[in-house]
Amino acid sequence: GYGLYLRDSDSNITSVTGNIITLGTGAVAINNQDSSNNTINHTGNITTTGEGASYAVWTNGGSGNNLNITGDITTSGFMGYGYNFQNSTGNTLNMSGDITTTGSGAIGLDFILGASNNTAVMTGNITTSGIVSPAVRNSAANSNTITITGNLSTSGAGSGAYSIFQGDSNTTTINGNLSTEGVAARPFNIIEGDSNITTINGNI
Numbered sequence: 001g002y003g004l005y006l007r008d009s010d011s012n013i014t015s016v017t018g019n020i021i022t023l024g025t026g027a028v029a030i031n032n033q034d035s036s037n038n039t040i041n042h043t044g045n046i047t048t049t050g051e052g053a054s055y056a057v058w059t060n061g062g063s064g065n066n067l068n069i070t071g072d073i074t075t076s077g078f079m080g081y082g083y084n085f086q087n088s089t090g091n092t093l094n095m096s097g098d099i100t101t102t103g104s105g106a107i108g109l110d111f112i113l114g115a116s117n118n119t120a121v122m123t124g125n126i127t128t129s130g131i132v133s134p135a136v137r138n139s140a141a142n143s144n145t146i147t148i149t150g151n152l153s154t155s156g157a158g159s160g161a162y163s164i165f166q167g168d169s170n171t172t173t174i175n176g177n178l179s180t181e182g183v184a185a186r187p188f189n190i191i192e193g194d195s196n197i198t199t200i201n202g203n204i
Contacts, residue, residue: 003029003046006038010062015041019071022047027054034061045071045097051078056099060086072097072124080106082126085115085141093120098150104131108152111141111167118144125150125176132158135178138167138193151176151202157183164193177202 003020005028006012012035020029020042027050032038046056046069056073058081059065065088073082082099084107085091099108099122108126111118126135126148135152137160138144144167152161152174161178163186164170170193178187178200187204190196 001027002031004040005031006035007031007033009035009038011037013039017043019044020046022050024050025052025054026050028058029055030057032059032062032065035065036062037064039066041068043070046073048075048080049077050080053079055081055084057083058086059084059088059091062088063090065091067091067093069093069095070097073099075106076102078103078105081110082108084110084112085118086112087114089115089117091118093122095122096124098124099126101128101133102130104133106130106133107137108135110137111144112137112139113141115141116143121147123149126152128154128156128159130156130159132156134160134163136162138163138170139165141167141170143169146170146172148173149175151179153179154185155181156185158185160186160189162188164190164196166192167196168193169195171197173199175201178204
């Protein structure tokens with residue numbers, strides 16, 4: 001099921017005060033797909049429960065969207081993403097709240113498959129629990145700017161706190177600690193990534 005759904009829709013302003021709860025396979029609380037120049041303001045918590053690419057917030061395609069979120073994001077289930085930028089450019093995310101995911105492949109904050117020139121500013125902690133569930137991942141995504149004031153914590157095999165894979169020219173500042181628990185769980189890792197700038201003001 002869906003909460004807030006935008007598709008092929010541009011230049012809208014949507015404000016929601018209250019919680020968004022979704023349940024089911026592929027459930028998405030806030031869906032912003034192939035849409036540009038929208039502003040979404042949400043004050044409240046977001047909870048998604050479901051298996052198979054269930055997103056709390058999903059920006060897929062489009063460009064120039066502004067998302068302002070005040071509240072916590074909680075997901076549970078296989079591939080239950082917290083926030084995902086996919087094949088989308090020039091978007092801005094401002095978030096105040098924690099992201100917590102539980103499940104294999106459940107990533108906290110994710111930039112993938114051509115997501116580029118996006119800006120994310122977050123105040124809050126990101127905690128993931130599950131196999132291959134990074135707190136923050138940048139995969140095949142370039143020139144993004146990420147600033148997080150909070151701790152990144154993961155528990156699960158192969159779950160890094162901050163991971164770049166085939167991503168170039170990204171600038172990241174983390175004001176907080178990075179901690180991992182699990183086999184091959186690396187707090188910080190770059191694989192096949194070039195010209196990235198990362199600043200960590202905290203313990204690893």
